[in-house]
Structures are given as C-alpha cells and as structure tokens.
Amino acid sequence: MESLNEKHLPKAIDLSHHLSELSKSRQPSPLKRLARYWGQPGLISLAGGMPAPDYFPVSVLSADTLVKDSFALVPTEKSSSPVSWFWKLFGSGGSTKKERTEHISVPKYASSPEDVNLAIALQYGTAQGLVPLQKFMKEFSSKVYQPAYENFAVLVHAGNTDAWFKAVSTLCNPGEQFLVEEWTYPSAMATARPLGMSPAAIKIDGEGMRSDDLRKVLSEWDEKERGAKRPHVMYTVPVGQNPTGATMGSTRKKEIYDICVEYDIIIVEDDPYYFLQFGKYMPKSERVYNTPRATKDVDEEAAYVASLAPSYLKFDYQGRVIRLDTFSKTVAPGSRLGWFTCNEVFAERLERQGESSTQAPCGFGQAIITQLLTKQWGYAGYVRWLRGLGTEYTMRRDFFVDSLYEEFHMTRTVATQGAWAGSTAYIARPRPEDVKALTGRDYADEKHAFGEKPLFSLVPPSSGMFVWLKIEFENHPSFTSPEDRAELELKLWTALAEANVLVGPGWFFAAADEVQKEAEGHLRIAFSGNSFEDMKQATKIMRKVFVEFFRPT
Amino acid sequence: MESLNEKHLPKAIDLSHHLSELSKSRQPSPLKRLARYWGQPGLISLAGGMPAPDYFPVSVLSADTLVKDSFALVPTEKSSSPVSWFWKLFGSGGSTKKERTEHISVPKYASSPEDVNLAIALQYGTAQGLVPLQKFMKEFSSKVYQPAYENFAVLVHAGNTDAWFKAVSTLCNPGEQFLVEEWTYPSAMATARPLGMSPAAIKIDGEGMRSDDLRKVLSEWDEKERGAKRPHVMYTVPVGQNPTGATMGSTRKKEIYDICVEYDIIIVEDDPYYFLQFGKYMPKSERVYNTPRATKDVDEEAAYVASLAPSYLKFDYQGRVIRLDTFSKTVAPGSRLGWFTCNEVFAERLERQGESSTQAPCGFGQAIITQLLTKQWGYAGYVRWLRGLGTEYTMRRDFFVDSLYEEFHMTRTVATQGAWAGSTAYIARPRPEDVKALTGRDYADEKHAFGEKPLFSLVPPSSGMFVWLKIEFENHPSFTSPEDRAELELKLWTALAEANVLVGPGWFFAAADEVQKEAEGHLRIAFSGNSFEDMKQATKIMRKVFVEFFRPT
Structure with missing residues (x-):
C-alpha cells in the first residue's frame, strides 16, 4: 500500500485512513504479479489456465444497433387520446415502430490488435476491462465530468449495485455508519446492512440532501448515542434522486463538498440518472419546448454538457469522490457494466476487490458496448444518443x-x-x-x-x-x-x-x-x-x- | 428463514447452522416482495425503474457460432515437426483454420414469450437469470450430475470466482477456517482471506484430497492450537485439481462425503474442469486412442456421461453440496456466467446475495449463451461440443x-x-x-x-x-x-x-x-x-x- 501513496495523488488527505481492514488486506492477483514479464518479446506464457480462443464457440458477435439520432432533440406534445398514433409507436413489447439500425460486429481475430476482438474480450482479462473501453471511459469522464484533478482513474464494474458493494466494502468496516439521504435507493441499503454498515440519514429538500442538516448531524455527532463513530463515507444519488427525482445544482454540491472536506468524508456519488435531466416541470398550458441552439458558432455537445448539473467530481480538488457510472439507463440494465471515476489509490483497491469476486465484467457485453461506443458512435455520437434519450424521458x-x-x-x-x-x-x-x-x-x-x-x-x-x-x-x-x-x-x-x-x-x-x-x-x-x-x-x-x-x- | 425449512429439504441436517450472520440478515429485494402481484392480468407496473425496451440501442444481437461437432471425438497423433500443418491450424491468434459456423440471433421482441428476447434479457431481471437458461441448467445438472435428492435448485452466478465469493460469505463468518487441498487455486484463497476466513490444508495425493488426512485433521482438531473452531465448510476442486491435475473417482468421493456427513461439513465443489477428463497418460509408444462406441444400441451421450468421474452431487443424499459450474472453460472465460447446484435453502440465500451485488449476470452473455444452448445445440448438442472439447484437451x-x-x-x-x-x-x-x-x-x-x-x-x-x-x-x-x-x-x-x-x-x-x-x-x-x-x-x-x-x- 505504501508505494501507492507515492503516486501523484491529492496530498491533502490520507486516503489510507479511509480503507477498510478488508480492503487493506487484499493482495494483487497472481496474474498481476507476473506483469513485469508481459510484453517481453517472444515470451511463451504457460502461466494461466487460458483456453485457446479457437475453442470459443463464438466466431463473430454482432448486433443491429439503433442510430445515434434515433430520438429527437426537441420534445413534442403527446396527445392523450387512446387511439393516438403515438402510443402505437411507443407501445412496450412488440413495438411496431420502424427502427433505423446499423450493423456492428466483433470478430474473434481482429486485423489490428487495437480493435476489439473476441479472442481478447472472451478470454480471461484483468479486472480493468477492455483497453479501448478504458480509454473511452477516461475520455468521457474527463470531458463530461471534468474532475478537478488530473490524474484520476477509471475502472469498470458490473453495474452500480455491484459498484456500491465494492465501494462500501473498500471504505467501511463493520459497525460503521455512512451518510445518506433520508429517502434513498433501497438496494443500496440492502447491500450495506448485512455487512454491518448502517445508514445515518440526512434530511432532503427539493434539491436533494440538505447541507444544513448534514452539518448539523456531523457537528452534533454523539458516538455514544449514535452507536458508531462519526461517519467518514457518504452515499448519495444527487441527480434524479431516488425516490424523489430531485436534482442537485452547483451551489448545493459545493456546500456539501466543503463540509466533506471539513469532516474528511469520502463521497460515493451514485449517478445512474445523470443524463435524464429535464429541468423544472411546467403545466402543459404554460409549457414551451425549446429548440436547441444549433448555429455554426455553438458546439452543441459542449453546450449540452454545460447545461447539465455538474458531478461532484468537478469540485473534487482533493480526490475524495468515487463516482459510479452505469450503462443501465443509457444502454440497457442488462449490460451489467459501468465504471468508477476516482483517485488512483481507491481504483487500485477496487480493482483488487474485482479480482477476487466478479473479475472482469462479461466479455459479450463489453465487446458489443465497446464496439458501439468506440467504433460506431464515438464520443460525439454517444452524447447525441444521450441527448435524445433525455428528451424522451x-x-x-x-x-x-x-x-x-x-x-x-x-x-x-x-x-x-x-x-x-x-x-x-x-x-x-x-x-x-x-x-x-x-x-x-x-x-x-x-x-x-x-x-x-x-x-x-x-x-x-x-x-x-x-x-x-x-x-x-x-x-x-x-x-x-x-x-x-x-x-x-x-x-x-x-x-x-x-x-x-x-x-x-x-x-x-x-x-x-x-x-x-x-x-x-x-x-x-x-x-x-x-x-x-x-x-x-x-x-x-x-x-x-x-x-x-x-x-x- | 423458518419458512424455508418447511420446504421438501433433506431433513438430516439443520442447514441454518451453516449460514453466516451476514447471510442470515439479508432480506429479499423490493422487487421480490412485490412478487405476489406479478402476473395479475391487466397489471400496470410502475414499481421499478425499468427503461422502455425501445430505448435499448441493440435491436438484434447475433453471433456466428461453431457447429457442435467442430472437434473430433477421437484424438489424432500430432507430429512435432515445426512445419506440421497441424500447428498452422491450431496456431493461437490469427487462425487460418476454416471454421464451420451457424448463425444465431436474439431479437428485441420475440414472437413467442418463451423465446429468448432482448426486451427481457437486457432489462432488469431477478438474480435467477433468464428462465430458459434456468431450465437448461436444471436439465443439465439433473442428467449429468444426477443429484441424490430430487428437489435441488440451480441459480446463475457470474463465474466460479464470484460463486465462491458468494458461497464462502454465505457459509462462513469472519475468523472461521475452511478445509481445502494443500495446493489449490490461489484466487479462491485471495477471495476468502480478506473476509477473515482462512484455509485449513488437507494433504493430497494422485487422486486429490486425501480422505485419511481429512479424518485426521477433523478428529484431532484442537480449537486452541488452530485458533478457530472446527471447520464446517470444504472448498475443493475434485476434477482437474488445480494445480495438480488430479481426478477424484467415486470411491474417494464417497469416503470424503461420508466424513463430511460425520462432521457436518458443507462441500463447495468448484468444478470448472469437469469436462476436461482425459484418463491416464500413456507414453506415445504405448498409446492407442479408442474410438467411441457408436452402435445403435448405445446412447452415446449417456455412455459419455457415465464415463466421467461423478460429481459429489451424486452422493449428496443430504443436500450438503454446493456445486459450482462455469461456462469459462466450455464456452469462454469472458462469459462470466455459471451456476450453482445446491439445496433450496442455500439457493435462496445465494440469490439474496446476488441481488445486493452483481444482480443478474450480463444480459448480452446470457442471451447469446442461452440461444446457443437451447435453440442451436440443445442438451445433446452441448454434450457433443463438450466431448469434442475434451478430446482436444x-x-x-x-x-x-x-x-x-x-x-x-x-x-x-x-x-x-x-x-x-x-x-x-x-x-x-x-x-x-x-x-x-x-x-x-x-x-x-x-x-x-x-x-x-x-x-x-x-x-x-x-x-x-x-x-x-x-x-x-x-x-x-x-x-x-x-x-x-x-x-x-x-x-x-x-x-x-x-x-x-x-x-x-x-x-x-x-x-x-x-x-x-x-x-x-x-x-x-x-x-x-x-x-x-x-x-x-x-x-x-x-x-x-x-x-x-x-x-x-
């Protein structure tokens, strides 16, 4: 562990204080320990039990995928007549809507080693996931969330429930409490409680967690009365807060971040609904849907990103945020794929935990999603897809x-x-x-x-x-x-x-x-x-x- | 928990003794608690945050898959000349071999609700996995492993490392020891150690774990000297024992099972190499490869299954075996998919644990593998594939x-x-x-x-x-x-x-x-x-x- 702290990490906080005993004790996997020999020219590795890719029964994996602009950028008013054409189009199950699709495919052996291929995607891999996917996640986190420090890390996980399980096990010891909105995602609580970690509820309002109540709870914390030492971890859903649907803006986030600095708290930002931001509801009679600004002087992607409530990462000059992203709402829940954005120390410990449980996420899912994101859509295309999806919601x-x-x-x-x-x-x-x-x-x-x-x-x-x-x-x-x-x-x-x-x-x-x-x-x-x-x-x-x-x- | 024991379970043992405190405290997921209303005619469920399948960007998922008889049933002698045609065919990476493939596909909306479809496979699902896959696993475990009791359960997991993580957390409390071969799969130890659970090593011989040493260790167990109470869980790799490659036959397995009955021990049978059974090595000069018996009186599949060393399930009249199967060696490691076969009490607890971590395994992987196994190959076809694969190894x-x-x-x-x-x-x-x-x-x-x-x-x-x-x-x-x-x-x-x-x-x-x-x-x-x-x-x-x-x- 010592050597990790020598990396270019935020110096203001001692992150090892925040690692659970369980997390501290995890060793790198045997595969990782052999890493110094990987890439040695001519090396014949007989070290791991890896089947020959010739034995993988899938020769080509392919998909017909929706075009990135499948959904409009401007909402249209829906008729509520039960015979509306609209419902036919959006009927769930057996949709009759004509989808515009493109064909993508991932072969077992790619002509360029940098291309996604099944020989790698379906083989044992590190818990870091496919390299092109890592690159995409890093670019995406950098451009969209704009972390306040440079050397942040990204790491794949198997969806945000898995990610929270890994994060809370990495950060908390049994008997500890963590901060959370008084109304929250029940599976997150169900994950933590059997580990002996319990929630300390903070009041919410129309913008989510209240900073005044957070300060009150922390400053008045009575270890004896509460039955646990003051929390050092927060679990929060700041956008599309589950269940209230609140969206936390910049000012509140900055307030909460500063309190977390003051009380040395790690923020686990579970943000599955980030791209489903709608703005304030206006009754139909008063509503006007705006057309997006689309002039040659405006970079539409950048304007869209700027229009979203910022991630906690944007204020995270100390590296105390572990952000959880997932493809569950933007691709499909069954993807069971997402990523952490956090500092390198936490990323390393979370990777160790991945090695001894889920290992790498499913290669079929990684392969198709990586091909879609990196080859078919690219960053701008994915942002276009997200904008259309946000309009639908x-x-x-x-x-x-x-x-x-x-x-x-x-x-x-x-x-x-x-x-x-x-x-x-x-x-x-x-x-x-x-x-x-x-x-x-x-x-x-x-x-x-x-x-x-x-x-x-x-x-x-x-x-x-x-x-x-x-x-x-x-x-x-x-x-x-x-x-x-x-x-x-x-x-x-x-x-x-x-x-x-x-x-x-x-x-x-x-x-x-x-x-x-x-x-x-x-x-x-x-x-x-x-x-x-x-x-x-x-x-x-x-x-x-x-x-x-x-x-x- | 009480109600579970009322099911038709093996009565000889109190399984609740074997559940960890962590496992006992897990509650069913909210989704499960609403289960009594599922299937109510006309029900409109607005309960879960499930995206409309129209928003899944994958319209059709498809694959070119190898035919089931891609590999011969009879080994052929390989020339070791470096210019052999054989190496060209089997060279790893950039294979030039002409594969025989078939095309399978999974549409978003299937015409029959029983068919695999992406609207379900890519949606949030229960931690039990796709229904057709559950059926296949149940049929497969029943026909191949032939458990000694009828009402066994199957449950998907995300690969055997994930499965062992779930099993050991379900069975053991921190501070406990579990029985294991003295030489074993390192990731299994790396998974258990940080949870505070440590191995008690049993000596091995050419057939794997020794029954005499197991009895010795258990009968002489000194809680004070060992620093833990006598183990009630065994982790074992009985076929293709990792690292020794030993295969445990019926007699030894029965001996060990009986000792486990005597000392009330739960057996976690991690068996990824089950279908890679070769028989005894004979030097080339003495070797004769047998052709399989293929007369009209012999059911080849049944004869093949009978030729394999039995699973511990075959002796498991008390329901004390948790068998871990994986598609890692038989389809591809990147599948991150496999299944437990065990009694219903353990299956229920393992499902609860799945709900609060990995949830269902990746839908892309489940969809393709289920379609391959159930539509393209079927049970007999998969057995043919396994036989060919065994011959290759x-x-x-x-x-x-x-x-x-x-x-x-x-x-x-x-x-x-x-x-x-x-x-x-x-x-x-x-x-x-x-x-x-x-x-x-x-x-x-x-x-x-x-x-x-x-x-x-x-x-x-x-x-x-x-x-x-x-x-x-x-x-x-x-x-x-x-x-x-x-x-x-x-x-x-x-x-x-x-x-x-x-x-x-x-x-x-x-x-x-x-x-x-x-x-x-x-x-x-x-x-x-x-x-x-x-x-x-x-x-x-x-x-x-x-x-x-x-x-x-």
Whole structure:
C-alpha cells in the first residue's frame, strides 16, 4: 500500500485512513504479479489456465444497433387520446415502430490488435476491462465530468449495485455508519446492512440532501448515542434522486463538498440518472419546448454538457469522490457494466476487490458496448444518443405529471415548510365531479372537507425516472394519529395493486426505520418503462382508488 | 428463514447452522416482495425503474457460432515437426483454420414469450437469470450430475470466482477456517482471506484430497492450537485439481462425503474442469486412442456421461453440496456466467446475495449463451461440443507430456511415498547428450551424479489444464537444507521467465504458508491455450534452462 501513496495523488488527505481492514488486506492477483514479464518479446506464457480462443464457440458477435439520432432533440406534445398514433409507436413489447439500425460486429481475430476482438474480450482479462473501453471511459469522464484533478482513474464494474458493494466494502468496516439521504435507493441499503454498515440519514429538500442538516448531524455527532463513530463515507444519488427525482445544482454540491472536506468524508456519488435531466416541470398550458441552439458558432455537445448539473467530481480538488457510472439507463440494465471515476489509490483497491469476486465484467457485453461506443458512435455520437434519450424521458415526465393534472384538481404553491420548502409543489384534490358523484354535494361552492383537503402533493421530478407522491393521510377519515400512517400507506398501496396499478410503497425507500416512523406516507411511481397509454390508464385508476380511499365514511 | 425449512429439504441436517450472520440478515429485494402481484392480468407496473425496451440501442444481437461437432471425438497423433500443418491450424491468434459456423440471433421482441428476447434479457431481471437458461441448467445438472435428492435448485452466478465469493460469505463468518487441498487455486484463497476466513490444508495425493488426512485433521482438531473452531465448510476442486491435475473417482468421493456427513461439513465443489477428463497418460509408444462406441444400441451421450468421474452431487443424499459450474472453460472465460447446484435453502440465500451485488449476470452473455444452448445445440448438442472439447484437451495433455518425454530422459515408476504414493510418476533426468555436452562425461556408462539424479518428477494430469512439476531441488549443487527450496524455486522460475517461458511458480498455489514451507518446490504449467508449436518450443527451452540450472559447479 505504501508505494501507492507515492503516486501523484491529492496530498491533502490520507486516503489510507479511509480503507477498510478488508480492503487493506487484499493482495494483487497472481496474474498481476507476473506483469513485469508481459510484453517481453517472444515470451511463451504457460502461466494461466487460458483456453485457446479457437475453442470459443463464438466466431463473430454482432448486433443491429439503433442510430445515434434515433430520438429527437426537441420534445413534442403527446396527445392523450387512446387511439393516438403515438402510443402505437411507443407501445412496450412488440413495438411496431420502424427502427433505423446499423450493423456492428466483433470478430474473434481482429486485423489490428487495437480493435476489439473476441479472442481478447472472451478470454480471461484483468479486472480493468477492455483497453479501448478504458480509454473511452477516461475520455468521457474527463470531458463530461471534468474532475478537478488530473490524474484520476477509471475502472469498470458490473453495474452500480455491484459498484456500491465494492465501494462500501473498500471504505467501511463493520459497525460503521455512512451518510445518506433520508429517502434513498433501497438496494443500496440492502447491500450495506448485512455487512454491518448502517445508514445515518440526512434530511432532503427539493434539491436533494440538505447541507444544513448534514452539518448539523456531523457537528452534533454523539458516538455514544449514535452507536458508531462519526461517519467518514457518504452515499448519495444527487441527480434524479431516488425516490424523489430531485436534482442537485452547483451551489448545493459545493456546500456539501466543503463540509466533506471539513469532516474528511469520502463521497460515493451514485449517478445512474445523470443524463435524464429535464429541468423544472411546467403545466402543459404554460409549457414551451425549446429548440436547441444549433448555429455554426455553438458546439452543441459542449453546450449540452454545460447545461447539465455538474458531478461532484468537478469540485473534487482533493480526490475524495468515487463516482459510479452505469450503462443501465443509457444502454440497457442488462449490460451489467459501468465504471468508477476516482483517485488512483481507491481504483487500485477496487480493482483488487474485482479480482477476487466478479473479475472482469462479461466479455459479450463489453465487446458489443465497446464496439458501439468506440467504433460506431464515438464520443460525439454517444452524447447525441444521450441527448435524445433525455428528451424522451422529458416527454415521459411531462406526460405523466400532465395525466395527474387531468385526473385530479391540481393547485400550485411554493411550499414554505417541510421537505419541500422553497420548491414549487403541486397539491392534488379530488375533481369537483368526483366529489359530486360520491357525496352528492357540490364541491366548488361549499368547500366541504372532502373537496378541500388534499389527497397528495408532489414536487415534479427534474431528473430521473420517478414521481414521488407525499400522501396526505391526515385527511383520511380513519386517521387519528401519526402512527396510523404506516398502516394507511400499506392499505392504499394494496388498493392500488388490486386495482392493477403496482407502485413502490414509500417505506421501501426509508434509509432507516426512524425515517419511516416520522414520515408522511409516500408512493414512488416510475414513468420510465410503460407505454404512454398504460401511464394514462394508471392515472385514471389512481383517481378512482384515491377518491374512494379518502371518501368520508 | 423458518419458512424455508418447511420446504421438501433433506431433513438430516439443520442447514441454518451453516449460514453466516451476514447471510442470515439479508432480506429479499423490493422487487421480490412485490412478487405476489406479478402476473395479475391487466397489471400496470410502475414499481421499478425499468427503461422502455425501445430505448435499448441493440435491436438484434447475433453471433456466428461453431457447429457442435467442430472437434473430433477421437484424438489424432500430432507430429512435432515445426512445419506440421497441424500447428498452422491450431496456431493461437490469427487462425487460418476454416471454421464451420451457424448463425444465431436474439431479437428485441420475440414472437413467442418463451423465446429468448432482448426486451427481457437486457432489462432488469431477478438474480435467477433468464428462465430458459434456468431450465437448461436444471436439465443439465439433473442428467449429468444426477443429484441424490430430487428437489435441488440451480441459480446463475457470474463465474466460479464470484460463486465462491458468494458461497464462502454465505457459509462462513469472519475468523472461521475452511478445509481445502494443500495446493489449490490461489484466487479462491485471495477471495476468502480478506473476509477473515482462512484455509485449513488437507494433504493430497494422485487422486486429490486425501480422505485419511481429512479424518485426521477433523478428529484431532484442537480449537486452541488452530485458533478457530472446527471447520464446517470444504472448498475443493475434485476434477482437474488445480494445480495438480488430479481426478477424484467415486470411491474417494464417497469416503470424503461420508466424513463430511460425520462432521457436518458443507462441500463447495468448484468444478470448472469437469469436462476436461482425459484418463491416464500413456507414453506415445504405448498409446492407442479408442474410438467411441457408436452402435445403435448405445446412447452415446449417456455412455459419455457415465464415463466421467461423478460429481459429489451424486452422493449428496443430504443436500450438503454446493456445486459450482462455469461456462469459462466450455464456452469462454469472458462469459462470466455459471451456476450453482445446491439445496433450496442455500439457493435462496445465494440469490439474496446476488441481488445486493452483481444482480443478474450480463444480459448480452446470457442471451447469446442461452440461444446457443437451447435453440442451436440443445442438451445433446452441448454434450457433443463438450466431448469434442475434451478430446482436444486430451491431445494437448498428451502432446505436452510427450514433449517433456522428448526433451528429458524419462523413467516411469509407481511412487511408494510422498504426495504421489500409489500413482504412476515420471522422473525426469537430463538426456545423455546434454550431460556429455555439459560435463564431457559419459552418462549412460558412469551413472555419475548429474546424470543419475532427477531434475523433476510429475504425475501427468488426468484432467484439467495443468501439468504440476515437483522440482528435485535437493539435487541442485547449492542445496544444503530444505530451507533453500523457496529461494531455488524463485531462481528457477526467474531463469525460465528470462528464457521466455512463463509458468506458475509453486508458491502461488500453497493453500497456507506452512504448506509452502514444507514443500518440495513446484512449477505449474498450462497446456490449455498455446499453439502446439509454442508448447514444443517451451519444452525445448525448459530442457536448456533445467540442465543449466542443475549443472554441477
């Protein structure tokens, strides 16, 4: 380990303080230890148990891939008529849309050794992944995330869940706590808890983790009361925050980074939704979709990258950020491929951990994705693909929130307190005709309790895949005390599921039990994968179920 | 956990005793907890963050795959002339051999929901893998390994290193020891050690792990002296034992299984080389390659399967075996795909662990391999492929040992003591002409020390990818005491590497430090991947280096 610190590393922090005992004890793989002889001219290596590539039954791997500009850069308004041509095009499963494709292929033996080939991609490889893929990742991280120090490293992993597993095992010892948004990605917690590492929840608002609460928690940390020493690791999803869909901007990130410097905290930035940034939701009547600036004086790729909320890497002058990127949302979840961007010390330890578990990610996936990214699309082509994809998700977000708008009586407000203080929140009440139908009373005139009281509220997501509804259970007729919320959440969730709409129950996303206990009750709804028709249908069912559920007895 | 034990499990053992604290604490993933609603007619799931398959940029994934009978069933003798046509055909890299291929493809949307399709394979999936692949694995394990109980489970993993990582974390707590062959696969030890789990070495002989030493170690276990309670887990490579190439037959396996019943030990059977079984090596002059029995009365597949050493599963009437299979040696190492065969309790816990780390294996790899196995080849076709592959490796083993025969003066003996007691071992001395050239003395007549004393000995492997040489360092001119061996091993290994032959140094494979200290000195040589020309050239270099190394000063 000592020798690693001699590399050109950020000097301000002693990174070895942040390595777990487990991580410190990992040795380089035997293959790595023979490295000094690799490349020796004429060397015959009989060292590793590598099958002859002639025995790989795949001679050529190929794919028909979508063209990089498959999706438009400017959103178009969707009709919500069930017979719209649009739904046919975007129907999930058995799509009838005519895709424009190109053919790519990876042969077993390439004519140039730098080209991707199956003899290498399907052979045992180092846990660093294919060389052309490493180069692409490095270029991409450099141009898009612009780390604040030069000698950062990239390292492949098998998706962000695998990456977080590796990161938390590398950084934390059993018994330690790590900082996390109070509502968060449940699999990340499920990964850490059995390792004996538990979350210390930080409050969130419309922009994600709150810097004031982070400082409060750290400065008031009481080892005895908390049952663990002050955390030195943070797990955070700063863009498309899961489940809330919040996007953290520059100012907040800089604030949090500075606190992490002050308290010597390593930031694990899990950022799968980074390229699904939509900006603020505007109701349909007020919405104007902008055309991108496309003049000969503007570099469109650079303008696009500049328009995105920055990564923590951009502020990371000390090398205390481990960024997790994945192809799960930008290529496909089944890719099980992504990469770390971090300092060289952490990258080396994470590589050691890869050697003794997953080894290199699957060669079939690496080969096809590398060929697509490096030969077919290139950096600019991939950025074009990401822009198109972001536009698609923008339309999805807008369509889904529009649909809620249509099914409920929505009002807009700037929240002044609670988790959404300062954000534009939307309050959903039953529509007048629903009140009339259920109670026989006129809603608009009388403002009676059922019509007036909100059913739920939301801050529409500015990125990601999810709408996070805060359910106003205190307006439920059987509500007597805050303890009722958990039961009511389960009841409402079950009523929806039995009416054929399956959503994420709020309690799944509580970082810790206390969070759920204090909570208002929530539902998380994905707008990422279904047909527009199904999304519309789901909001119609929600209308029916919600109104029935909250109906006075 | 309780509910699991209510399934039809072997009743004789309480499997929960064997689950680590870590494993016991893992919860089912949120996705799994929603399972009761999957399949509800008309259900609209907005629960998971699943991208629409329309956004996957791969429209069709395809491959040109080798035909199942690409390799012959009967070995043919290889000429060792460097201009042989054979080497051209089998040269690694830039092969000029004309491969017979077939085209397979996996579309994004399949016409039948049971067909493999990318909309599912590239989507988030459960850690159980693709359904058609699960079925294939189950059928394969059932027909080939014939577990002694009916309700065994299969579960995908990302290669055997990942599988062992998952198994040892599922079974062992930090501080525990597990049983292992004294010489073993180093990455398996590198995986377990940082988790705080250490090996308890069992002596081996020409058939692998010794049952008498296993009983001795277990019956004499002294918790205080050993620093850990008696092990309840065994890690073993029973076929193509790495590094020795031993194959364990039925009798020994039954003996060991019975001891494991007696001492309540879970057997993790890591068996990547299972289909590379060659039988005993016979020198070229005595060798006759048999043609397979191919009459209309004989089911060739069944006869082939019956000819293989059985898996521990065949004796596993109690469900205490976790078998690890991998496609690394039978398709390609880069597949990073394989499967567990074990009881349902362990399978459930291993699945939970998969959910919080690797999730499902890569969808690109799963899709292509599943299509190849289920649509193109089928069970019988895959067995035909495996038989052909086994024949290829038989020729490689024979060719490499023949080459040693040609470069050294070899004698055959049945060893009466040491690790090879009872096995047919080959003793290598320098060839008379080498002795004459180096010393000017006549070897055959005088039987002087240099000519008479062995340089190394070996039991040729009966399976796997490796030749394991025991180096007779006590015959080295500078040898004074057993402590010199480690240094001499490094010296010889370095001399070989600098002469352009890179092999595995013996110490890599010592399960524990004590093993290396007591050892004779070894080298492990892979015959799996190089061209026949390179293998021949390597033995020529070995001849030169060994003779020079042992030459009297």
